[in-house]
Amino acid sequence: xxxxxxxxxxxxxxxxxxxxxxxxxxHGPDVEELEGHLRDQLVALTxxxxxxxxxxxxxxxxxxxxxxxxxxxxxxxxxxxxxxLVIAPDADRPAHTAxxxxxxxxxxxxxxxxxxxVPALFGLRLSPDDEVPPFxxxxxxxFVFPLLAVYFMWKRGWxxxxxxxxxxxFAAAAVFANxxxxxxxxxxEVLTILHLPFALxxxxxxxxxxxxxxxxxxxMNFVRFSGxxxxxxxLIALGGGVLTxxxxxxxxxxxxxxxxxxxxxxxxxxxxxxxxxxxxxVEAKQSVIENMAPVLTRLFTPLFTILLLAFLAxxxxxxxxxxxxxxxxxxxxxxxAVVVGLVLYAASARDPQAPPDFFDGLQLLLVVSALVVDGVxxxxxxxxxxxxxxxxxxxxxxGENLILLVNxxxxxxxxxxxxxxxGSFAVLERWQIAYLPVYCVWAALVVVxxxxxxxxx
Amino acid sequence: MDMSKDLIAASATPLVLxxxxxxxxxxxxxxxxxxxxxxxxxQWTDGMLYPVLHRLERQGHVAAKWSASENGRRRKYxxxxxxxxxQLAAQRQQWQAVDGTLRGIWMKECTA
Numbered sequence: 001x002x003x004x005x006x007x008x009x010x011x012x013x014x015x016x017x018x019x020x021x022x023x024x025x026x027h028g029p030d031v032e033e034l035e036g037h038l039r040d041q042l043v044a045l046t047x048x049x050x051x052x053x054x055x056x057x058x059x060x061x062x063x064x065x066x067x068x069x070x071x072x073x074x075x076x077x078x079x080x081x082x083x084x085l086v087i088a089p090d091a092d093r094p095a096h097t098a099x100x101x102x103x104x105x106x107x108x109x110x111x112x113x114x115x116x117x118v119p120a121l122f123g124l125r126l127s128p129d130d131e132v133p134p135f136x137x138x139x140x141x142x143f144v145f146p147l148l149a150v151y152f153m154w155k156r157g158w159x160x161x162x163x164x165x166x167x168x169x170f171a172a173a174a175v176f177a178n179x180x181x182x183x184x185x186x187x188x189e190v191l192t193i194l195h196l197p198f199a200l201x202x203x204x205x206x207x208x209x210x211x212x213x214x215x216x217x218x219x220m221n222f223v224r225f226s227g228x229x230x231x232x233x234x235l236i237a238l239g240g241g242v243l244t245x246x247x248x249x250x251x252x253x254x255x256x257x258x259x260x261x262x263x264x265x266x267x268x269x270x271x272x273x274x275x276x277x278x279x280x281x282v283e284a285k286q287s288v289i290e291n292m293a294p295v296l297t298r299l300f301t302p303l304f305t306i307l308l309l310a311f312l313a314x315x316x317x318x319x320x321x322x323x324x325x326x327x328x329x330x331x332x333x334x335x336x337a338v339v340v341g342l343v344l345y346a347a348s349a350r351d352p353q354a355p356p357d358f359f360d361g362l363q364l365l366l367v368v369s370a371l372v373v374d375g376v377x378x379x380x381x382x383x384x385x386x387x388x389x390x391x392x393x394x395x396x397x398x399g400e401n402l403i404l405l406v407n408x409x410x411x412x413x414x415x416x417x418x419x420x421x422x423g424s425f426a427v428l429e430r431w432q433i434a435y436l437p438v439y440c441v442w443a444a445l446v447v448v449x450x451x452x453x454x455x456x457x
Numbered sequence: 458m459d460m461s462k463d464l465i466a467a468s469a470t471p472l473v474l475x476x477x478x479x480x481x482x483x484x485x486x487x488x489x490x491x492x493x494x495x496x497x498x499x500q501w502t503d504g505m506l507y508p509v510l511h512r513l514e515r516q517g518h519v520a521a522k523w524s525a526s527e528n529g530r531r532r533k534y535x536x537x538x539x540x541x542x543x544q545l546a547a548q549r550q551q552w553q554a555v556d557g558t559l560r561g562i563w564m565k566e567c568t569a
Contacts, residue, residue: 029523033484033507033533036526040485041503064502072508076515 009052025074109276113269128263138177141197152207169203188451198443219433227293232278294349308369322380329397336404339370352426364415392454471548477537
C-alpha cells in the first residue's frame, strides 16, 4: 500500500474505509486487506495517467458492489453474523485501553471476592456447617457496590475529590447496617437486609452517570444498565450453579467433600465477583448486542395482561374474596413491582417520538388491570388492618404498595393522554425516571428509621 | 466476452490455487495475473477474490501471513499448502475431464 500525497484522495479513501467498516461481516483485517488492494489499484491507475478522483472512481467500481461483497464475506465467515462479545475488537478504540480495562475489571472482581473474606479475619467465619452470620447479609451490598462505583469512576474518568463525596453514602450505609442493636431474628434486620441494596444502588447510579444525575439520558441509561445487569447476573449465576454442582460431585467421586470450599469460598466470592464481571459485560456489550430487558418486556407484557384480566374475570365471576393472609400484601407488592418494571423497560426501549401503537394500548391495559387488582387487594387488607396491628413488615409492605400505586396511577393517566394524542411519550418517560429516587429514598428510610421506631424488633 | 457468473465462480478456486502454486502472492497481484493469463477475457470483480481466498484459507488449502510490503504498509500474503496442492491436482483432473469431453464434441463438429 502507498500513502498518497494527494490530500483529497486520502480523504476519499478514509471515507470509503469508514463506509466499508460498517459492514458487520467485514472485520478490521479484511478492511485493511481491501484497502491495500484499493491503494495498489490506485497506484496503477494514476501511473497510467488518470487523475486522482478518476482513479478512485474506477478503483471503487472494480472493487464491486459492497452489498454483494459483504454477502460473500458472510458466507465465507458465517460465524460473524453472530455478534461476538469479548473478542470483538472495537475499531474506534486502541487495543491497549481494552487490555487495561480487562486488567482493572479483573482486579476489582478479585477485590470484591476477597472483600467477602475480610470479616473472616475478624472471627466472623463462613463455614459449611453453621448458618451464615447475619452480618454478611446486612453488608452484602457493601462488599461489592463500592468497588462497582470505583469501576465506573475509573471508566468515566472522575477526579479523586468528587469521588470522595461518593464514599459518604457507603460509609453511612455501613454505619446504619451495623450500629443498630438488632434483636435475634428481628424483622427490622431482615428489612434492612432487603432494602439497603436498593438504597445504595442510587450511589452506584451516581458513579454510572458521572455525577450528572439530571443530564438527559443519564438516568435512563442507568435503568437500561440495571436491567441488563440483572439478566447477565442470572446467566452467570446459572453457570456458577453448574460449576458448583460439578465441583461437589467430582470431588465426591474420589471420596472428598468439597463443601468447605464451595460454601465459604466459591459461592460468596463468586457471587461478589460476578457483579463486577456482569457490569463489565453489560458495558462492553451495550453497543454490540440487542438489549435483552426490552425483549423480555415485549414478551411478557401481553402474558401478564392476560393473567391479570383472567384473575379479575374469575374473581368477578366466582365472587371469591381475596384470602387475606400475612404474605398477600407482599405478593401484590411484587406484582406491582413487575408491572412497573414492564412499563419502565418498555419506555426505555421506545422511541419517544413514535406515535402511539398497539403495544402502548396493551401497556395501558396492563397498568389499569394491575391497578384494579391491587385496589381490590388493598381494600381487603384495609378492612382487616386493625386486626393485624402495625408490624414493621406490614408498614414496609404498605408503604411500598402506595409508592408503586402512585407511580402506576399517574403512568396510566399519562398513557391515556398519550393514546388520545393529548401528550407525548416523553412525558411518561420523564415521569418514570423522575420517580426513581423515590424508591431509593423509601428504601433508605426503611433502613434508617424502622429499626429505632419499631424498637429493633 | 461476457463469462457466466457460475463459470467464473467455479474456475476461481483452481485459478487461485494454480497461481499460488507458481509462488506466494497477494490479492492485487493475483488479480493482475488472472487478467494477464486470460488475455483480459476473465474479468473478476476485484473484491470477490478475497472471500474466495478466505474460504480457501479456512479449508486449509492456503495459508496467509501479514508481512511488510515494499512500500511500508503491511500486506496479507498467501501461500499454497500441501493440502492445497492435492486439491489443485484433483481440480486439474476434473477440469481436464470437462475440457476433454467438450473438445471431443467440438472436434467432431469440425471434422464432420
